[in-house]
Amino acid sequence: MKLGTYILKRIFLMLVVMLGVATIVFFITRVIPADPVGAILGGNAPIERVDEMRHQLGLDKPITLQFIDYIKGIVHADFGISLKSNRPVLKDIINYFPATIELAIASMIFAVVVGVVLGVYSAIYRNKPIDHFSRIFSILGVSMPVFWLGLLLLLLFYYHLDLLPGGGRNSLFIFSPRITGLLLLDSIIAGDWIAFWDGLSHIILPAFVLGYASAASIARIMRASMLDILRQDFIRTAKSKGLSKRVVIYRHALKNALIPVVTIIGLSFGSLLSGAVLTETIFSWPGLGRYIVNALLVLDYPAVTGGTLFIAFVYSLANLVVDISYAALDPRMRV
Structure with missing residues (x-):
């Protein structure tokens, strides 16, 4: 199959997935036993005002017509x-999403650096203390609930040790000009180093909590891939030529061992965006995940469906990029 045909096929499948997500989200919000009009107007609102609001929101239409209007709006990015x-809702998403992107990027940097380093050294020093530490680190990372880890770190580093801030994106009276929406980048562009260091101190805990599970997965995959590569014949050949251990590992083995890790990194970045809901809620991070949670509490259906669909789109797009990259590198993946 040609690369162009493969790309078109993957895009079509992504659109099918998005349609499925949109359908599920729509009907879930409609079967919730609560009335958004009542949440807006209160329980003592006149019946005339309630009927008027239901008509404005289109909730007086049959469910099929509501669904058709909903799909039409999505097609037009409304x-x-x-x-x-x-x-x-789209303006709200544009306003809140940069904070989520910034948190996801910081988490991904932590996950890649820690995961790759631990995976490589645990493979090189197999069954040594660093390998045992890596295994424990990985097991805890894939099994520990995000909300529990977040609360534990807040209790330790904020409440008891008072080393890091407890929540938010920056301190109360420290502001940074909004250029890209990424606080750390905007602080660097503006040369405001006070705002930069303040923002960096605020992002450390949520980035660690969000990226821990991804770091654990990357470490496990990296270790297994590195062990497999170290058993290959070309590694034995490189050693027999008298090359140093450092050259064999970092020039020959590591480059080949990173191939399966690239896929995990791409998928992990999408999962970080979708998994930021709990982390942002715990750390009062003003991102898209917290926006969706707050909207859900007040039965703001358009905000919930719009935010959920946007996160699903970003996750699907990350998968699409990974698939296309693999297909470009390995034609066998196009079957």
């Missing part, structure tokens, strides 16, 4: 008006 902020 997620509706937020019932809480009274602004277009």
